[in-house]
Amino acid sequence: MSKLATPTPNPEFLRRAIVLAIQNVNAGAGGPFAAVIVRDGRIVGEGVNTVTTTNDPTAHGEVNAIRAACKALGTFALAGCELYTSCEPCPMCLAACYWARIDAIYYGSSAADAARAGFDDAFLYEEFRKDQGARTLPATQLLSEEAWASFAAWIASNSKVDY
Numbered sequence: 001m002s003k004l005a006t007p008t009p010n011p012e013f014l015r016r017a018i019v020l021a022i023q024n025v026n027a028g029a030g031g032p033f034a035a036v037i038v039r040d041g042r043i044v045g046e047g048v049n050t051v052t053t054t055n056d057p058t059a060h061g062e063v064n065a066i067r068a069a070c071k072a073l074g075t076f077a078l079a080g081c082e083l084y085t086s087c088e089p090c091p092m093c094l095a096a097c098y099w100a101r102i103d104a105i106y107y108g109s110s111a112a113d114a115a116r117a118g119f120d121d122a123f124l125y126e127e128f129r130k131d132q133g134a135r136t137l138p139a140t141q142l143l144s145e146e147a148w149a150s151f152a153a154w155i156a157s158n159s160k161v162d163y
Helices: 011-026 061-073 091-100 111-116 122-129 144-156
Strands: 034-039 042-048 081-087 104-109
Touching: 011 034, 011 042, 011 061, 011 081, 011 104, 034 061, 042 061, 061 081, 061 091, 081 091, 081 111, 091 122
Parallel strands: 081 104
Antiparallel strands: 034 042, 034 081
16 A cells, blocks of 8 residues: 555554453453454454563564554555554654554554553653763764674675565
8 A cells, every 4th residue: 555545544453452451451461451463454463462471571462463464465565555553653663663564553542541540651751852972871882893784784685685
């Protein structure tokens, strides 16, 4: 789908994500977040938040839905797909949507709603605006010349898959 075309949202897919989020909470399986990925009017992947049950801080509903859709479709690129999520994606999930090349995102609750429930991403957005040296999580580059070897191998590779 062209990035110029705007898909027509289907509220039923968002309702499915909301139901999954509620079921996830009621089952004690994780946080109140869920998402579905849709292509050509059908769900190709679903995911719920499993951060606490899998001890995986990246196991957000959107990321799990992206993983499920990619597996189902046999691809790492989800162009032609839309994401319906119970809540506005956090910075990590938003980045994952860009990496997956999703065409559109539709969400129920806002980031402000999530903050009212105790899930506040404002800190992350503030950190990203800071220069690297001013962030609370130190990041220091080491062995840059040695590390370049992996990029040199990539550039020289005849078997790479561009993404």
